[in-house]
Amino acid sequence: MKYLITGLGNPGKEYENTRHNIGFKILDALADASNIVFSDSRYGWVAEFSYKARTFILLKPTTYMNLSGKAVRYWMQEEKIKTENLLVLADDLALPFGSLRLRGKGGSAGHNGLKSIEECLGRNDYARLRFGIGDDFHRGQQVNHVLGEWSKDEALDLPLKIDTCIEIIKSFGTIGVARTMNEFNKRK
Numbered sequence: 001m002k003y004l005i006t007g008l009g010n011p012g013k014e015y016e017n018t019r020h021n022i023g024f025k026i027l028d029a030l031a032d033a034s035n036i037v038f039s040d041s042r043y044g045w046v047a048e049f050s051y052k053a054r055t056f057i058l059l060k061p062t063t064y065m066n067l068s069g070k071a072v073r074y075w076m077q078e079e080k081i082k083t084e085n086l087l088v089l090a091d092d093l094a095l096p097f098g099s100l101r102l103r104g105k106g107g108s109a110g111h112n113g114l115k116s117i118e119e120c121l122g123r124n125d126y127a128r129l130r131f132g133i134g135d136d137f138h139r140g141q142q143v144n145h146v147l148g149e150w151s152k153d154e155a156l157d158l159p160l161k162i163d164t165c166i167e168i169i170k171s172f173g174t175i176g177v178a179r180t181m182n183e184f185n186k187r188k
Contacts, residue, residue: 006072008023066116092133098158
């Protein structure tokens with residue numbers, strides 16, 4: 001059984017430590033923990049690992065956030081992955097910092113990466129793990145917050161939150177989205 005785990009972000013050093021790139025950061029941590037490396041491939045950086053007889057294909061699109069759907073659609077077709085085996089990792093302004101919400105489907109909530117995936121797939125019934133980045137910014141400063149780097153306090157808490165995301169990814173592939181939601185969404 002194959003799963004496509006897509007971490008949303010933007011390529012380039014200037015985006016590396018920004019809140020918007022949390023999807024990349026989670027997949028980098030998962031790759032490090034699994035002793036695998038990403039290779040530069042079509043529409044993204046790709047790595048693969050096996051866990052409990054499942055194959056996880058990790059994708060960090062290099063299409064920039066607004067065109068993430070192009071990479072997701074390509075890799076789903078290339079690897080013959082069903083929509084129910086797709087998990088997208090994205091930042092979320094509406095959630096307090098570090099809050100994690102797994103959903104089996106839903107809208108984009110204004111997130112350009114999710115919007116692009118929805119447009120390219122023609123559907124929104126794919127799983128997504130939203131990582132809260134909070135809304136601690138002044139009016140008109142949303143872009144600066146999203147594309148800003150983590151505060152010192154946030155940076156200290158990130159590793160533990162990222163470890164939980166890795167648990168969620170593995171759980172998604174082994175026990176499914178519904179049971180994983182029941183297990184992790186109730187955690188604080």
